[in-house]
Amino acid sequence: MAVVGAGPIGLELASAFKLGGVKYLHFDAGQIGHTVSWMPRQMRFFSSPDRISICGVPLQTVEQEKASREEYLAYLRSIVEQFDLTVHTHEKIMSIQKSGSKFLLTSEKATGQHQYVADYVVLATGDLNRARELNLPGEDLPHVSHYFDEPHRYFRKRLLIVGGRNSAVEAAIRCQRAGADVAVSYRGDEFDTQSVKYWLAPEIEMLIKTERVTYYPLTIPTVITPQHVSLRQVQTGQCTQVPADFVLLLVGYEMDTTLMEQVGVALAGENQAPQLDLQTMQTNVPGFYVGGTAAAGTQIRFQLFIENCHPHVGKIFESITGRQCPFDATDKTHSGRYALPES
Numbered sequence: 564m565a566v567v568g569a570g571p572i573g574l575e576l577a578s579a580f581k582l583g584g585v586k587y588l589h590f591d592a593g594q595i596g597h598t599v600s601w602m603p604r605q606m607r608f609f610s611s612p613d614r615i616s617i618c619g620v621p622l623q624t625v626e627q628e629k630a631s632r633e634e635y636l637a638y639l640r641s642i643v644e645q646f647d648l649t650v651h652t653h654e655k656i657m658s659i660q661k662s663g664s665k666f667l668l669t670s671e672k673a674t675g676q677h678q679y680v681a682d683y684v685v686l687a688t689g690d691l692n693r694a695r696e697l698n699l700p701g702e703d704l705p706h707v708s709h710y711f712d713e714p715h716r717y718f719r720k721r722l723l724i725v726g727g728r729n730s731a732v733e734a735a736i737r738c739q740r741a742g743a744d745v746a747v748s749y750r751g752d753e754f755d756t757q758s759v760k761y762w763l764a765p766e767i768e769m770l771i772k773t774e775r776v777t778y779y780p781l782t783i784p785t786v787i788t789p790q791h792v793s794l795r796q797v798q799t800g801q802c803t804q805v806p807a808d809f810v811l812l813l814v815g816y817e818m819d820t821t822l823m824e825q826v827g828v829a830l831a832g833e834n835q836a837p838q839l840d841l842q843t844m845q846t847n848v849p850g851f852y853v854g855g856t857a858a859a860g861t862q863i864r865f866q867l868f869i870e871n872c873h874p875h876v877g878k879i880f881e882s883i884t885g886r887q888c889p890f891d892a893t894d895k896t897h898s899g900r901y902a903l904p905e906s
Contacts, residue, residue, distance in 0.1 A: 564588070564883070565668055565681035567659075567822070569595040569650045572855035572872050573687035574639060575617040575892065578646045579880045582889035588679055589648065590670060592655035596639040598691050599632060603734065604713040606632045609760055614870035618642055619890040659684060661826050661848065683850045683883055684826075690856040690867070692819035697725075697812060701787030707810045714741035721806050723792050725784055726813035727751050728758045732767045734811055739776055746777040746805055748784060748794050758865075779805070784812075817861040826851055836860030843882035844875050852879050 566576050569591035580587045591597055607629045608615060615630065616622040622638050624630050630638070643650065654672040661667075668679045694709030696702060711734040719742055724735050727749030739745045756764050770776040782794040782803070791804045820828075820835055828846045829838040837846050837853045837860065844852050854875035859867040876892035 564683050564685075565590065565666065565679060566685045566687060567591075567656050567668075568687035568689060568855070568857075569652065570598055570687065570689050570855065571596070571615065571617050571639065571869050572689075572875060573685075574642050574648065574650075575873065575876045576685055576687060576854060576879060577648050577650070578618045578642065579876055579888050579890065579892070581646055581648060583880065583884060583886065585884060588681065589650045590654050590656050590668075591650060591652050594652050595643060595650055596636050598689050599635055599639070601710055601712075602632045603711050603730075603737070604632060606733070608635065609729075610868065610870045617873070618646065620645065656822065659822050659826050661851075664850065666826070666850065683852065685852045685854055685879055686822060686857055687853075687855045688819070688822075688857050690818040690859060690862050691816040693817060694812070695815045695817050697784065697814060699784055699787055701789075702812065704787060704789060704810075706789065706808065707787055707812065709812050709814075711811055711813060714738040714743065717741065717743035717745075717809055720744065720808040722746070722809045722811065723748060723805055723807040724811045724813060725749075725792075726811075726815070727754050728813075728815065729760055729763070730815075731811075731813040732759050732763050734813060735776055736763060736766055736770065739770055745775075746779065746807070747771075748779045748782045748792075748805070750781065750783050750797060752780050779803070818857060820860075823853070828853075830860065832860070833863060834860030842878065844878050845882060852882070854879055 564585055564587035566573055566587055566589045569589060577589045612622040612624055612630050622630060624634050654670045656668055657671050658669045659666055666681045666684045670677045714737045717738045722738055722743045723746045724731050725748045735745050735747050771778045779794055781797040784792050785795050786793040787810055791806050792810060794803045794805055820830060823837055826848050828848055831838050839846055839858060844854055846853060855872045856867045873892045877888040880888045
């Protein structure tokens with residue numbers, strides 16, 4: 564048994580296997596909670612602590628508020644300690660090949676390549692494996708980034724943020740508060756309140772209305788230089804040059820489907836989601852399972868989050884072992900079924 568990915572759902576799966584006496588190997592290309600670790604510092608989750616807690620272990624926060632990035636990483640570390648989980652961190656699975664009824668996994672780490680054999684593989688790598696690139700001239704310049712870390716570096720600097728969903732809006736607000744001269748370019752007219760945290764939407768609207776954040780709606784960046792960014796107006800085609808010391812391209816992330824494709828998992832729809840039996844989370848490849856947000860592919864309209872992926876753990880555990888999950892892994896959103904392509 565091999566589990567690939569040590570985010571919340573991967574750790575919850577590993578805990579179930581450990582408690583259930585199932586021998587397994589667990590891998591992550593980075594540290595545990597790797598995707599969470601490159602979220603902005605002090606970012607707070609949209610979900611309440613009880614909905615992103617795992618393994619039946621309560622998540623307590625210092626201020627009884629939604630968990631911050633730092634609090635959640637500490638919580639994930641505590642899960643590893645409490646259940647004494649062994650995770651091969653900083654060991655990236657480079658390939659998975661099906662050989663008869665077995666899977667051959669090839670990994671890469673500091674000491675070189677290694678190979679493992681498993682009867683089953685569970686992929687729990689999430690759907691945010693890499694930033695979506697715009698393929699613009701100048702996108703690879705040193706003052707351009709697809710990730711927002713923290714606002715201090717932009718103090719008294721001209722910052723252009725490209726994007727209009729939650730990550731772009733949150734970065735704009737925080738950097739403006741930290742003293743940056745912030746401008747936002749968005750291909751839409753108004754921000755989608757469905758994709759922006761409810762407490763951020765009115766604040767960004769106020770900052771734009773009072774001209775503390777400069778807003779370029781219905782625009783698309785075309786060229787980035789060390790001094791400015793060229794924005795093209797969607798409706799008129801007119802170009803505007805916006806001075807910028809730094810550029811944040813916060814236009815979303817996408818899932819890496821390489822490992823799925825290697826073993827022949829069928830991908831479907833605009834999300835390129837794996838075709839699954841929703842009762843077991845097994846793909847069209849016998850013995851190959853997908854759990855967590857990776858089950859939805861690259862989410863254009865979000866359906867899966869940590870909070871409604873908990874049932875995957877119980878389904879996978881029961882399908883592989885024929886036994887009930889050692890702890891209650893249920894849907895904490897009370898949202899019922901979700902729409903994913905079935906095999």
